[in-house]
Amino acid sequence: MADAKVIPFGEDRPRGAGERPARRRTGRRRAGDADSGTGAAGAEPSLSAVPTGGADTGGTGGTGGAGGTGGSPPAPPAGGEPEGWERRLATGLAFLRRRLTGEYEVDEFGYDEDLTEHVLMSALRPLYESYFRVEARGLENIPDTGGALVVCNHSGTLPLDGLMLQVAVHDNHPAGRTLRLLAADLVFMLPVVNELARKAGHTLACAEDAERLLERGEVVGVMPEGFKGIGKPFSERYKLQRFGRGGFVSTALRAGVPIVPCSIVGAEEIYPMIGNARTVARLLGLPYFPLTPTFPWLGPLGAVPLPTKWTIQFGEPIPTDGYTPEALEDPMLMFNLTDQVRETIQHTLYKLLVERRSVFF
Amino acid sequence: MGKVVLVTGAGRQLAGRFVRRIQREPEVARVIAVDVVPPERDLGEAEFVQADIRQPMIARVLVEHAVDTVVHLDVTGTRPPTFGVGGTTKATRGRAALKETNVIGTMQLLGACQKAPSVRRLVVKSSTNVYGSASRDPAVFDESTPAKSLPSGGFAKDTVEVEGYVRGFARRRPDVAVCVLRFANILGPRADTPLAEYFSLPVLPTVLGYDPRLQFVHEDDVMEVLRIAASEPRRSTLNSGTFNIAGDGVLLLSQTARRLGRPTLPLLLPALTGVRSLLRLVGMTDFSPEQVRLLTHGRVVRTREMRETLGFEPKYTTAETFADFARGRGPGLLPPERLARAVDRLGEALLDRPADGSGTDGGPRRSPLAP
Numbered sequence: 214m215a216d217a218k219v220i221p222f223g224e225d226r227p228r229g230a231g232e233r234p235a236r237r238r239t240g241r242r243r244a245g246d247a248d249s250g251t252g253a254a255g256a257e258p259s260l261s262a263v264p265t266g267g268a269d270t271g272g273t274g275g276t277g278g279a280g281g282t283g284g285s286p287p288a289p290p291a292g293g294e295p296e297g298w299e300r301r302l303a304t305g306l307a308f309l310r311r312r313l314t315g316e317y318e319v320d321e322f323g324y325d326e327d328l329t330e331h332v333l334m335s336a337l338r339p340l341y342e343s344y345f346r347v348e349a350r351g352l353e354n355i356p357d358t359g360g361a362l363v364v365c366n367h368s369g370t371l372p373l374d375g376l377m378l379q380v381a382v383h384d385n386h387p388a389g390r391t392l393r394l395l396a397a398d399l400v401f402m403l404p405v406v407n408e409l410a411r412k413a414g415h416t417l418a419c420a421e422d423a424e425r426l427l428e429r430g431e432v433v434g435v436m437p438e439g440f441k442g443i444g445k446p447f448s449e450r451y452k453l454q455r456f457g458r459g460g461f462v463s464t465a466l467r468a469g470v471p472i473v474p475c476s477i478v479g480a481e482e483i484y485p486m487i488g489n490a491r492t493v494a495r496l497l498g499l500p501y502f503p504l505t506p507t508f509p510w511l512g513p514l515g516a517v518p519l520p521t522k523w524t525i526q527f528g529e530p531i532p533t534d535g536y537t538p539e540a541l542e543d544p545m546l547m548f549n550l551t552d553q554v555r556e557t558i559q560h561t562l563y564k565l566l567v568e569r570r571s572v573f574f
Numbered sequence: 575m576g577k578v579v580l581v582t583g584a585g586r587q588l589a590g591r592f593v594r595r596i597q598r599e600p601e602v603a604r605v606i607a608v609d610v611v612p613p614e615r616d617l618g619e620a621e622f623v624q625a626d627i628r629q630p631m632i633a634r635v636l637v638e639h640a641v642d643t644v645v646h647l648d649v650t651g652t653r654p655p656t657f658g659v660g661g662t663t664k665a666t667r668g669r670a671a672l673k674e675t676n677v678i679g680t681m682q683l684l685g686a687c688q689k690a691p692s693v694r695r696l697v698v699k700s701s702t703n704v705y706g707s708a709s710r711d712p713a714v715f716d717e718s719t720p721a722k723s724l725p726s727g728g729f730a731k732d733t734v735e736v737e738g739y740v741r742g743f744a745r746r747r748p749d750v751a752v753c754v755l756r757f758a759n760i761l762g763p764r765a766d767t768p769l770a771e772y773f774s775l776p777v778l779p780t781v782l783g784y785d786p787r788l789q790f791v792h793e794d795d796v797m798e799v800l801r802i803a804a805s806e807p808r809r810s811t812l813n814s815g816t817f818n819i820a821g822d823g824v825l826l827l828s829q830t831a832r833r834l835g836r837p838t839l840p841l842l843l844p845a846l847t848g849v850r851s852l853l854r855l856v857g858m859t860d861f862s863p864e865q866v867r868l869l870t871h872g873r874v875v876r877t878r879e880m881r882e883t884l885g886f887e888p889k890y891t892t893a894e895t896f897a898d899f900a901r902g903r904g905p906g907l908l909p910p911e912r913l914a915r916a917v918d919r920l921g922e923a924l925l926d927r928p929a930d931g932s933g934t935d936g937g938p939r940r941s942p943l944a945p
Contacts, residue, residue: 302924310917314910315832321824321874322713323787401709404783411785421712421719425876 304331322422323411324393333413334383340373341380344520345479349381351527357388360427360470361530363434364461364554366453366477366562367442370484370503372396373518374443374477378434379413381525393426394434395419399500420464427468434475435461444501446489450481451566453559459551462533466541466550471530474554476561479523482572484508521572524565528557576603578692579804580641582627582683583648584617585609587766588796592647593620595797596804606639608632609648627679633686636693643695644687645804649676649736651701651729651768651862669728676732677739684743693750697803698740700756702789702818703730703864707871713787715875717756717816729768730864737816751814753803758820758875761895762793763902768865770899776907778831779849782840786827786872789820792890792898799886811885818875821892827869830896835906835913843870 308331311317317327341347355361365378375394382392395418401407416422418435426433436442441454465472488504508515531554540546579596583589584607593607597619605620607613612624623635627648636644650672680698687693705711706721725731737754744752759769769788772778799819807813831838841849846866880886890898 299925303921306917306921306924310914313832313913313917315829316910317829319787319824319826319829321787323785323824323826323872325826398710404781406783407709408783408785411787416713417710419712421716422714425714 319412322393322414322416322426324391324414325412326391326414328412329391329414333409334380337376337380338384341377341384344518345377345483345523347377347381347479347523347525349385349525349527352382352386354473354527354530355382355386355390355432356471356530357390358430360430360468361432361473362423362427362461362465362468362470363392363432363473363475363527364558365434365436365475366451366558367436367438368445368450368477369443369480369518370486370505371518372400372436372443373483374480375415375434375436377480377523378475378477378525382432382434390432392434393431395423395436397439420460423461423464424468427464427470437461440500444486444489444503447481447485447487451478451562453555453562456551456555459547462547462550462554463541466533466536469534471532471534472550472554473530474528474557474561476526476528476558476565477523478526478562478565478569479521479572482521483518485519519573522569522574524569526561526565528561531557577601577643578604578606578639578641579643579645580606580608580636580639581620581645581647582608582679583646583650584620584622585611585613586647586650587614587764588760588793589647590615590617591793592645592797592800593617596645596801599801599805601805604639606635606641608635627683628674630682630686632682633689636686636690640692641690642692643697643804644683644693645697645699645800646680646683647699647800648679649699649701649733651703652766652771672729673732676729677735680736680739684739687750688743688747693747695751695753695804696740696743697753697755697800698736699800700737700754700816701729701733702756702758702820702873702875703868704733704737704756705873705875706730707864707867707873709871711871713874715818715873717818717876717879725864728862728864753814754816755799755803756816756818756875757796758789758791758818758873758892760793760796761790761899762796763898765793765899768862769868772865772869773830773834773836773899774903775853776836778827778836778838779846780827780831780838780840781846781866781870782842784870786869787824787874788827788830788868788872788892789824789874790892790895790899791819791821791888792895795819795821795888795890795895798889799880799884802884802886808885812883815879815883817880817884818877819880819886819888820875820877821888821890821895822877823892824874825892825896827872832908833896833910834900834903835909837906837908 308327311327317325319325355363363378363382365374368374375396379392379394382390391414394413394415396410396415398417400410400415401417416426418439423433423435437456437459438454439457445452445454462472484503484505486501486503486505490502490504494500494502505515507517531550533550536546579602581589581593581596584593586609589609590607590613593605593613594617596602597605605617607617607620607622608625608627609622610624610626613622621639625632625635635641652672684696687696702715703725704721705715705719706723706725708721708723710722712719721734725734740752740754744750760767761770761773796819802808803813805813825833828838843866850866877888880888
């Protein structure tokens with residue numbers, strides 16, 4: 214019944230993905246073994262691309278090394294179907310070999326595609342598919358090629374929404390784009406967190422980095438509300454906070470890339486923040502210290518997020534390429550565009566909320 | 575009439591190599607090599623002048639030889655070589671002496687250049703250290719990016735000060751073409767940079783929870799870019815200004831350790847400081863604070879200016895530079911080849927056995943390793 218109501222958004226939902234969780238895409242380089250995991254989806258025509266996808270890959274090369282004495286690479290992509298687990302083991306060993314010898318590439322921002330594809334995304338996927346049961350819609354609004362700036366609302370006390378957004382784009386985008394998130398400087402101050410963030414392709418939210426990524430034609434994700442959005446009290450849920458100074462608009466204008474507004478529903482309720490221990494926050498050097506019905510009272514158990522049902526809706530892209538260079542200096546244009554993006558996200562949020570049956574289902 | 579090139583710091587390996595290289599240029603008539611210590615290796619046809627650039631006599635050398643190109647390479651982070659005859663007392667080895675050579679030496683040299691009307695071109699070796707290294711910095715530094723936190727001391731601060739003096743000189747002598755080359759970490763089979771010393775440790779101490787991005791530039795590329803900067807600019811290029819010089823691509827510290835086959839020892843920052851002083855005590859390496867910062871946050875620079883304005887394409891990427899360096903170092907405790915073989919053997923063991931046991935799940939299939 215809920216489905217019948219979704220007329221405004223129904224047309225841009227991933228094909229045939231009604232109730233079924235989004236089809237898993239295990240990454241381009243391992244496209245060959247994606248089918249063994251989701252054999253049920255074998256009828257889908259999009260899988261016809263599998264042999265070509267598996268043929269080029271550095272992954273297969275590594276696998277060949279792993280089975281060196283066998284003479285031939287153990288993963289003939291177009292040939293017979295090797296058993297899933299053996300195949301996975303071979304891939305795993307090839308991965309291990311690459312990691313141990315350091316033979317993998319990172320880009321200048323520290324994005325480690327190998328690790329992200331094989332470890333980080335696999336670690337987040339259960340959270341995405343089973344725990345939050347994220348429904349991603351409108352992914353075709355992100356262009357298949359070239360740069361784009363995805364602007365999104367921010368909520369949930371911990372930035373899980375950013376990570377889920379990244380999984381949503383990674384697993385569901387038809388062209389297999391990678392979302393490069395811009396993160397707060399706090400992320401890069403924390404040990405371990407900064408390392409993982411860089412390897413997952415995140416970088417510091419500053420104009421230089423954003424411009425450079427957009428210049429290279431990457432899809433960049435930004436949450437302009439920042440700490441104001443993620444650390445807002447539960448009573449203000451789904452009310453968009455101020456969008457910084459609208460720096461993201463001028464960055465997009467300068468790069469001439471479209472802005473894709475994006476709304477996430479469900480993240481607000483994972484940690485209902487009923488209070489903020491400001492003194493503790495100041496002592497720890499954090500922007501806020503959340504008090505939820507369970508945290509910190511139940512200790513680590515209280516830090517388990519509530520299993521809400523999420524919807525991620527990508528909206529129509531807003532083009533930015535028609536403006537003259539002087540327009541960049543026009544503050545009114547910046548404000549108008551910022552407002553336009555903000556209103557779009559806010560209205561979509563309201564629509565999704567009306568349509569939502571329950572927080573948890 | 576050929577050019578007269580003066581090279582400072584010629585006692586060092588890198589500068590000595592450049593002295594030998596620049597003599598082969600057809601337009602160069604004479605090369606004057608200057609240092610306080612005589613060079614470890616033969617400088618060929620070059621004229622060696624034992625002079626201290628911290629003393630005003632350097633001005634006389636400039637005028638006497640009618641020098642028109644000054645290549646200032648005596649800005650370094652490592653102590654001078656301990657061999658040779660003169661000036662190897664204890665005092666010259668310390669950090670204070672190094673700082674004096676870097677900063678006071680540059681001041682004196684620039685003062686001398688200002689007074690010498692024959693000088694037409696100045697090339698200064700700087701380092702990407704000037705950008706500092708902090709968590710709040712952008713991921714990639716541009717030539718114009720201001721450092722978020724200026725280096726507080728050590729070689730990095732020296733380079734910042736040196737560049738400041740060079741900018742002042744460029745203002746006072748607009749007729750001199752000034753080229754500042756900010757080199758990323760220089761590596762190569764013979765490099766004696768602090769980072770090379772670090773990579774020679776049997777176990778690499780790292781900062782727990784950080785995996786910095788590093789960029790390297792090969793010695794051969796350093797030679798070539800110095801030659802370009804010291805010569806007349808080629809068509810449609812410009813060799814005055816400030817340029818980042820680095821090889822393409824990026825390596826993470828963890829990656830370098832694995833490729834080098836050396837285990838890492840992740841330490842908390844305070845513990846690392848202890849290890850640092852221990853190493854200095856043993857005299858193995860000078861593990862300076864800014865190096866710790868580099869090993870915490872890493873540093874990557876943009877090299878578009880180098881390509882488009884200076885017209886220089888490095889022959890070695892960062893990864894190739896590192897591979898070349900690693901070849902010259904010999905295997906570490908965990909050679910990558912051996913690890914790779916171990917994984918291969920594990921793969922054979924794991925994948926062969928079930929293939930012989932034929933079909934745990936039933937159904938027709940063949941072993942992925944079957945020929």
